[in-house]
Amino acid sequence: MGKVFKPALRLDAAQRAVSRMLAELAPPGAQIALNAGQHAEHGTLVTVRIGGVDPGARESLAARSAPGWTR
Secondary structure, three states: OOOOOHHHHHHHHHHHHHHHHHHHHOOOOOEEEEEEEEEOOOEEEEEEEEEOOOHHHHHHHHHHHOOOOOO
């Protein structure tokens, strides 16, 4: 009773961290949607969707934010 559900806190922390990082890198007008969830192999998976910018700007943001992320 009264224990904090830590998996939910970890997902929230991951989503907030990625959101802050992308907010600093995103071009004006970019719409960023995040979803953090459990992943059987990796533990936590954050899915990022970028809209409101041309495909070149989206690819540039993806490359600058984390080289090697799956796009």
